[in-house]
Amino acid sequence: MRAINRQIKPGPRLLLGALPFLLVIIAYLAGSAIRLADNPSDKLLPALTTMADAIDRMAFTPDKRTGEILWWVDTVSSLARIGVALAFATVISLVVGIAVGLLPIMRALMSSFIAVISMVPPLAILPILFIMLGLGETSKVTLIVIGIAPVMIRDLALRTEEMPTQQLIKAQTLGASTFGIVQRVVLPQLLPRLIDSIRLNMGPAWLFLIAAEAIASESGLGYRIFLVRRYLAMDVILPYVAWITLLAFLMDYSLRALQDRMFPWFAGARAS
């Protein structure tokens, strides 16, 4: 039987899915054991117990100096930054994306500008943001917004243009105004596609967040990783990376669940 026709049963499928994870964990444990046997004070691949200690210290014990639990402080400030930035990027890209995708005058005005702006490397203007907006929260949130909004605008403008003209004509023959069409025809069909766009831009959003936190911050997951890097504290860095990955994964997962829940028509419409 051809490989493309060979279906996998649910049980083996679960096992196969888990296999790469298991392999990575085993490889890590083996590597760590070998290095520690060689040199018990090796910091590169700490044992699980060392990491558990570090997690306990970071996530469950108040910091001696500030009395705060650093892990949660970092998590809250990072999530707040990324959340605010995503909210801004979402609103901006929806408004501008629909306007550019639907209105010829806005397309004429904005499309080349956006095409150029989206080519500016966001990290290259980070110093400008720090100089102009200071080292506070504004510049970090702005970096994320500048990093992802142009791409999202172009994505949503394309999705808007992609809508069958027949639908727009049909709406007009039903007597719809431009605003009526935006509100009742374009926006509702764009929302599930907006979720796709956010999901795809979640990676860059985290990238810009961590870059900004690494350079200037007093808290945040990226800040902590770059702080403890000086002491080669892999026992803290690795759990933090795993935690960031988990957070990003959960955000992605809940966005997808939200899409299925809120737009039951979307799967069928996308298929046809």
Next chain:
Amino acid sequence: MSTITIRNVWKEYDERVVLERINLDIESRAFVALVGPSGCGKTTFLRMLLSEEAPSKGEILIDGKPLAGEPTAERGVVFQRYSVFPHLTVLGNVLLSLEFERGGFFARLFGGARRKAMEEARAMLDCVGLAEHEKKYPAQLSGGMQQRLALAQTLIRKPKVLLLDEPFGALDPGIRGDIHALMRRLWNEESLTVVMVTHDLSEAFGLATRVIAFERPRLDPVDGDRYGAVIKEDIEVWPRRIAGADSPHRTPVLVSNSPAPGLDDPAASKGLGQDDLALQA
């Protein structure tokens, strides 16, 4: 209830002439079927009737008045595909027509006005045979049901003119029979002038009062694009169908070739009695 007058209409794209010298008088409540080979400009013609495209030359009048420069509610349309809104349920699709009509700036109805609109929408769905499917989304409907929905959504706005671009072209023959019956009934009951593009001659003669064929005369083999399609045939279906009256077509359809198609369309003068009969019905 509207006459459509097309006066010496040409349509050109860049160097390419698609349609030329189109002259037509379509009387009120006529059902015109437009046939012709693929690419001869039937859809282009319909798009001009919709104001989606403007004629390069000539003019189009409805009830003697020039067409608005953009699509309006007086001209309803059903396309072969993408005629309904995938994000709304069956009921929501029909309701949306009324919300665009009466819902003001936000195109939404509330309270009593909404309940009344839902009643009207349900009555319309009942009329096209979709009453028990009102909660489904278009993707859950068959092609025939989607086209019924598109018709319901358009007709609830009471357009004067209904434009159809191969509306039943993608349906299989069994379903087509049903939807033809529906189409006949709607044309009889609503006060509509219909222009329908179709590839199917039996559909054309089975539904229409008048069949018009476009064709591009291949006069110039070197530079064929300099000649657009013209009206090749203009046939009145006989015995004459009259909107709102009993159909004479219990027997197989007979066809009479109208003697002088073109500018002075005889169908307009021959059809004098039609309006009166339609009013009686």
